[in-house]
Amino acid sequence: MPKTSKITSATNMSRRALLGAAGLGAAGLGAASLGVVGATSALADDRHHGRPMPPAPTRPEVAFYGRSQAGIANPPPAHLQFAAIDITITSRAALIGLLRDLTQGAARLTSALPVGKTGAVNGPAAVAPEDTGEALNLPTAGLTITFGFGPELFTSKSNGDRFGLANMQPAGLQQFPNFKGDELVAGRIGGDICIQACADDAQVAMHSVRNLMRIAGSRAKVRWTQAGFNRAASLNNVTTTPRNLFGFRDGTNNLNTNDRAAMDEFVWAKSSDGAAWMDGGSYLAVRQIRMLISDWDDSVLKEQADVFGRTKSGGAPLSGGTEFTAPDFSKLSADGKWAIAPDSHVALAHPQNNGGVRILRRAFNYANSDEASGAADVGLFFMSYQRDLNRQFVALQCQLSESDLLNEYIRHTASAAFAVPPGTSPGGYIGETLLA
Ligand code: HEM
Known part of the structure; x- marks a missing residue:
């Protein structure tokens, strides 16, 4: 057995x-x-x-196991690889098997361990390697892998109640209604399961989703994917709020993930909310939002600031102060107009004007090429976590889609809702509270 133990010990060594x-x-x-x-x-x-x-220092390893899944409350790193996948198996036992395999794979990947027993280079020469290898010698880069379950996993027109889960579907977990102005692209809506991989290294994030799909094999297929990015703060010790592709600080008045009371009130699902299996989980809203950068880049600086209700330079509210000063929506400017336009993005999205709704935003920029027109397809890959999709994301998006000044410059092109179950511990699997 010495040969085997050598292989095992090599593949159990972390990439580091x-x-x-x-x-x-x-x-x-x-x-x-x-x-x-x-x-x-x-x-x-x-x-x-x-x-x-x-x-x-590179971003430290983020624990995969825990009461809640990683990738929600920890600060978003520089890169995202997102995939919405469809399940092709039909039995509940097979679904449990798949989730067990994905969980084990994700636990290894987030520890910088190659997947499988023989990894990328220690298998027999005549066999395709278990791990694709592009993350060999790379650190974890703070990799988190987060799984969510879409409404169609529970029940759908084409598949019915294939896993016997219909009665477990949380009441609020539905495909989103059509919002005013939506230009959703067929094929980029929904998904049975989502994989959100976030890391400070794009190659590590990409490797993880690619290898999870290899683990799934014929049991699942990709419906749609998207890569995203933020500025590489960790390379330069940048601590300022990240900017989106319109050049504005984005995240200033986001929920503070260290505020436990706020996270409990607005992000973490409770058994008393209706779906007991979601206790410690959260609900994910995904919207790919194309930004019309040619129009935006030609708009004057004052118009840009008015659209958001904040300055472009430092992100201060137009009512005055600095970035973290609370906006004053009752303030008039010298010309007698509202300092912050009531239909500006911030005025409409602020809890003071939306019945107290708050969400945890976790957005990334994206840049694709639009093959049909040759034009740039760039924008915001918007993701938000909340305790209740209808009362939080849907209510907010209804209000924004009606009258947000920003709507002139954006188009929503992809959409999905997911229940992100609680985390698990070694030996368990993501989804065990739903399926066990
Ligand atoms: C391309 C689309 C979008 C862009 C460029 C964008 C950009 C911004 C910016 C620059 C701010 C101000 C700074 C901050 O507090 O983070 C902001 C605030 C906010 N946005 Fe968006 N956003 C977009 C879409 C959305 C969507 C779809 C939602 C939810 C449905 C949303 C919800 C919010 C909320 C809740 C705030 C905080 C408002 C406050 O409390 O002051 N945003 N966004």
């Missing part, structure tokens, strides 16, 4: 450990794998009076 074993420390990784690090290091050396500084 393999890196160390190969004689490449973290400094080597930073310089070798990130094109920009050379320039950053020169700057860092200069600031340190010529002495080399220790390499910037």
Whole structure:
């Protein structure tokens, strides 16, 4: 058995450990794998009076197991890989088997372990490797993998109640109604299960979804996918609020995930909400929103600020103060008009004007090419977590879709709703509270 144990021990080593074993420390990784690090290091050396500084720490490993799934409350990293997938198996036992395999795969991936028993390079030469290999030697980059269940997993016109789950469907988990102005693209709506992979390295995020789909094999197929990005804050120790592709700070008045009372009130589902199996989970709203950047880029700075109700420079409300000053919607400007237009994005979305609704936004920018027109298809891959989709996301989006000044510059093109079940512990699987 010595051969097998050698294989097992090699594949159980984390990518980081393999890196160390190969004689490449973290400094080597930073310089070798990130094109920009050379320039950053020169700057860092200069600031340190010529002495080399220790390499910037990479985002630490995020625990996969826990009461709630990771990828909701922890700060969003620089990259997203999102997939909405359809399940092709039909028995409940097979669904449990699939979720067990996906859970085990995700637990390994988030620990930077290659998937399968033999990983990327330790299997027999005559067999396709279990792991595709592009994340070998990369750290976890703070990878989180979050699974959600769409309404059609429970019941659908084409598949009926295939898994015997119809009576477990949370009342509020439905495909969203058509909102005014929606231009949804066929094929980019819904999905039986979603996989949200977030990491500071696009290759790590992409590797995880690709390998989870290989684990699923013929048991699932991709319905639609999207990659997203934010600025690479971790590379430069940037702590300012990220900017969206309209150039505005986006996230200023987002829910503070360290505020436990607010997270309990607005994000985490409770058994008393109706679906007991969702206790400790949350509900995810996904909207891909194309941003008409040519029109926007030609609009004048004042118009841009008026659309949001905030300044472009620092994100302060137009009623005055700095970024985190509370907006004053009753303030008039010198010309007698409202300082913050009542139909500006912030006025309509602020809890003061929407009956107290709050959501946890977790959005990423995206950039695709539109093959049909050749034009850029760029925008915001909007995701929000909330305790109740109807009372929070749907209510907000109804209000925004009616009169938001921003609507002139955006188009909603993809849409999906998911129940994101609670987390699990070693030996368990995501979805066990629903299926056990
Ligand atoms: C491309 C589409 C969108 C863009 C560019 C955008 C951008 C922004 C910006 C710049 C702010 C102000 C800064 C901040 O507090 O984060 C903001 C606030 C906000 N947005 Fe959006 N947003 C978009 C879509 C949406 C959608 C679809 C929703 C929900 C249905 C939404 C909900 C909110 C909320 C709740 C706030 C905070 C308002 C407050 O309390 O002051 N946004 N958004």
